[in-house]
Amino acid sequence: MPGIIDAVIGLQVGDEGKGAESHRRNADPRYAIAIRPTGGDNAGHTAYVDGKRFALRQIPTGILHGKTSVLGSAMCVNPLTLMEEIAMLEAGGFDTRSLLISDRASLLLPWHIAEDQLHEDMLGEARIGTTQRGIGPCYRDDCNRSGLRLSHFTLPWEECRTLIARKLDEAAGRIAKLYPSFAETRFRAKFHWGALERARERLAPVTIDLPEFIRKERSRGRGILIEGAQGAMLDLRYGTYPYVTSSHPGVLGCLEGTGIAPRDISNVIGVLKGYATRVGGGPFPSRMDPATEQLVQTLGREKGTTTGRDRHCGWLDFVQLQYAARLNGVTGIVVTKFDFLHKLSELKVCVGYRKGTELITHVPADLEGIEAVLADAPKWRQPIGEARCRADLPENCVRYLSTIERTLEIPIIGLSRGPNPDDTVAW
Ligand code: IMP
Ligand code: MG
Numbered sequence: 001m002p003g004i005i006d007a008v009i010g011l012q013v014g015d016e017g018k019g020a021e022s023h024r025r026n027a028d029p030r031y032a033i034a035i036r037p038t039g040g041d042n043a044g045h046t047a048y049v050d051g052k053r054f055a056l057r058q059i060p061t062g063i064l065h066g067k068t069s070v071l072g073s074a075m076c077v078n079p080l081t082l083m084e085e086i087a088m089l090e091a092g093g094f095d096t097r098s099l100l101i102s103d104r105a106s107l108l109l110p111w112h113i114a115e116d117q118l119h120e121d122m123l124g125e126a127r128i129g130t131t132q133r134g135i136g137p138c139y140r141d142d143c144n145r146s147g148l149r150l151s152h153f154t155l156p157w158e159e160c161r162t163l164i165a166r167k168l169d170e171a172a173g174r175i176a177k178l179y180p181s182f183a184e185t186r187f188r189a190k191f192h193w194g195a196l197e198r199a200r201e202r203l204a205p206v207t208i209d210l211p212e213f214i215r216k217e218r219s220r221g222r223g224i225l226i227e228g229a230q231g232a233m234l235d236l237r238y239g240t241y242p243y244v245t246s247s248h249p250g251v252l253g254c255l256e257g258t259g260i261a262p263r264d265i266s267n268v269i270g271v272l273k274g275y276a277t278r279v280g281g282g283p284f285p286s287r288m289d290p291a292t293e294q295l296v297q298t299l300g301r302e303k304g305t306t307t308g309r310d311r312h313c314g315w316l317d318f319v320q321l322q323y324a325a326r327l328n329g330v331t332g333i334v335v336t337k338f339d340f341l342h343k344l345s346e347l348k349v350c351v352g353y354r355k356g357t358e359l360i361t362h363v364p365a366d367l368e369g370i371e372a373v374l375a376d377a378p379k380w381r382q383p384i385g386e387a388r389c390r391a392d393l394p395e396n397c398v399r400y401l402s403t404i405e406r407t408l409e410i411p412i413i414g415l416s417r418g419p420n421p422d423d424t425v426a427w
Contacts (some may be wrong), residue, residue, distance in 0.1 A: 034062020039259025044305020243282025
């Protein structure tokens, strides 16, 4: 019997609490392997172990459970920050020997970061608000068929160095032409050759052929948890383009990043939080009024894990959630961060969009000029505190959650009311 394969994905714009959910799921012995399919260190997955906070960027939370933890094929791997992450985990007492990397993953190198930053500066007011981690330029090189992959990183160092040096020449020349402010000489002088060589020494031996690895592991009945990053609305194709990331955070990316066939995925777990947030630029029809937003930022600690930026906050957007759930074939929902909503003086949900006089009930390709149609949601005033099961929840809170289930036509399979793995409510 082949092992179970499940995927955890974000149904909003990232920061739904996927990290905590993946961390919780990894306690299940049916999963032997954790795979992060897409993205890079633009992500920040927060997980608590014995009350201690760990912010993972590229490594799946499976590592916290000693599971085989794989950086998947559709990732752009920054070897330098990956080394920092490994060091951070080891300092925390975790064994990182179970870390593996797909040889098809893209290699993110320092010029990608420079290009991301320069491009954002050039856009000025029209900037995407990227995390400035080089993600877009790295994927751009992939699409241009000119990028380096982890397979190149495993070549003997002299050969690898020659390849990187050639790409560095191309990139530095290109950037200097495009951006007069680029200090080419300094960039070259500061290039991290030593650190790259050390990273290669650590990472090359753990770089694997992922489809072949998965074939073997599945034949031994080992189960897999795919730990998605970012959220459905940041999808390059189906998200709020151009205010998106450059990968596919939903199931599309789970397939691309693992090489697993669609029919082999048993459950797609969609994580959403009890309200909406967005970090960076882009349309946000259900955004709250400034006073409520500020309150939610404080109560929900809505600051970016990776960039430290304040996240914009909004009401739960049912139009967007239905779209994301449908596109990703979500089989079960996990709701996070609904535990402080009783402190708000009002609670609203977005039930439709308006463009001028036109009512819209789907997510259009361009959200420019779209306004939210808001409805009042049932309010509750009692704190959820130590609620353990549905019966412990205030009646209107149950109603709020039931509306999510009914609207998406997908069962809730998990409720999280705090950052620790056992802060859950049985539904
Ligand atoms: P990039 O992925 O750095 O290119 O950024 C593109 C957009 O995606 C920006 O709006 C970022 O704020 C957003 N983004 C990227 N990664 C995350 C994440 O992990 N959580 C939330 N937003 C993200
Ligand atoms: Mg995050």
